[in-house]
Amino acid sequence: MKERMNPYEKSGMYRSAVDFAVDDDGMAFLPRSGEIVNQQGIERIGEQFGVVQILATGLQSTEGEDHPQKMTLFASRGKDNHLHHYAFWYGSERERQREMLIGTIQECPGMYFNLDCGCSQRRDHVVSSVFHQDADASLLLSFDPETTTPYRLPVARGVFEALGIRDVQYLQTNPEYGCDLQRRLTTERSLHQVFYTPDGRIVVKSHDMPVRFIDGDFARMIVYEEQPLSERRSYGQKIKRHYVLIYGDIHDPNKPPIARYHSSCKTAEHGGNACDCRLQREKTLQMIREHGSGILIYADEEGMGLGAVNKFWQTHITISESGDIYKARDLLDMPSDVRTYGLIDVLHRDLRINRVSLASNNRGKKQAFEVFGVEVVESMHLRADYDKLAKQARADILAKIASGRYDDFTPKS
Numbered sequence: 001m002k003e004r005m006n007p008y009e010k011s012g013m014y015r016s017a018v019d020f021a022v023d024d025d026g027m028a029f030l031p032r033s034g035e036i037v038n039q040q041g042i043e044r045i046g047e048q049f050g051v052v053q054i055l056a057t058g059l060q061s062t063e064g065e066d067h068p069q070k071m072t073l074f075a076s077r078g079k080d081n082h083l084h085h086y087a088f089w090y091g092s093e094r095e096r097q098r099e100m101l102i103g104t105i106q107e108c109p110g111m112y113f114n115l116d117c118g119c120s121q122r123r124d125h126v127v128s129s130v131f132h133q134d135a136d137a138s139l140l141l142s143f144d145p146e147t148t149t150p151y152r153l154p155v156a157r158g159v160f161e162a163l164g165i166r167d168v169q170y171l172q173t174n175p176e177y178g179c180d181l182q183r184r185l186t187t188e189r190s191l192h193q194v195f196y197t198p199d200g201r202i203v204v205k206s207h208d209m210p211v212r213f214i215d216g217d218f219a220r221m222i223v224y225e226e227q228p229l230s231e232r233r234s235y236g237q238k239i240k241r242h243y244v245l246i247y248g249d250i251h252d253p254n255k256p257p258i259a260r261y262h263s264s265c266k267t268a269e270h271g272g273n274a275c276d277c278r279l280q281r282e283k284t285l286q287m288i289r290e291h292g293s294g295i296l297i298y299a300d301e302e303g304m305g306l307g308a309v310n311k312f313w314q315t316h317i318t319i320s321e322s323g324d325i326y327k328a329r330d331l332l333d334m335p336s337d338v339r340t341y342g343l344i345d346v347l348h349r350d351l352r353i354n355r356v357s358l359a360s361n362n363r364g365k366k367q368a369f370e371v372f373g374v375e376v377v378e379s380m381h382l383r384a385d386y387d388k389l390a391k392q393a394r395a396d397i398l399a400k401i402a403s404g405r406y407d408d409f410t411p412k413s
């Protein structure tokens, strides 16, 4: 069978969509050795489960505080998978040798859309318990969504070993661990049609699944799995998983839906507040439901497309040097934003999204919707709630506005 050609390959169209700094020579900002990001800590946890490896460790700010704590990104590499797990911990190196309070969650798209599968409540419960207990040290361990039950314990052991944790005390969470949505996600997948994006191709799309918000209202969810086309641009990710939530009638000609292209931010989803991502996502969900129709795209684009490892590194520099996102990326010789928004093109063609009210402060996103044929009838700004943000997040917001890439969305008195 002849492979279809990527239509973007020659057109160069997406390049005009957004003003992003692309280094044609190579976009692989792989972890360098050093104290911030390292590749040590490889822990063998048995033939069956492969290894757990520390990919990156960096400072992050956690909920409600300006005191940065550490977060570590782990990968576990089994025979045919490569999963990412996050560990967010409080306490000093010494305290970690003592008994540590551990709360675990399994990442689930239900957390990104406040669905009633139980995961977002479990996340909130674990985050607040772990970060507000009187323990010497505490740790939030979040498993990759693909982590199956028998795999969790060996991964946890590998993480404890890598962090030097000896005694653990588990936080009791909901005994009905497990989630219906996750089960459906693994079964309700179909090979639909190959869609090309500028840097990947989407080969698997889930069925259109009905899902329910926490307060009982129905929506639909679709998952698109994208395979990056080039090793260099994948930042170690073999599959990108984009979640799309659809609410109400998105084709009503008299009432265009609210749309938001939201880049994933796993640090914010697990209690980090070095950025305003989670607040923006919550605000959008609220706006969509008040409006009656909308699309929330949760795109697998950690760190503006640079990948989780580079994002850890950049956030660490931002916090430790009291800088901002652009200064840190400059210092690290990283481009400021590498997103190409090809998913918008896919949604335009696949879901027939033609007109939207756009919930974004980012001028590049508006331009991308328009370039891909979606008319933006209105731009809705998401105002930052300064009180809830750490000082790094405030610095980043001001830097974004000063860069000219974002509209001024600071609160007006």
Ligand SMILES: [Zn+2]
Residues within 6 Å of the ligand: 108, 109, 110, 111, 117, 118, 119, 120, 179, 180, 181, 182
């Ligand atoms: Zn769930």
Ligand SMILES: [Zn+2]
Residues within 6 Å of the ligand: 265, 268, 274, 275, 276, 277, 278
């Ligand atoms: Zn963020």
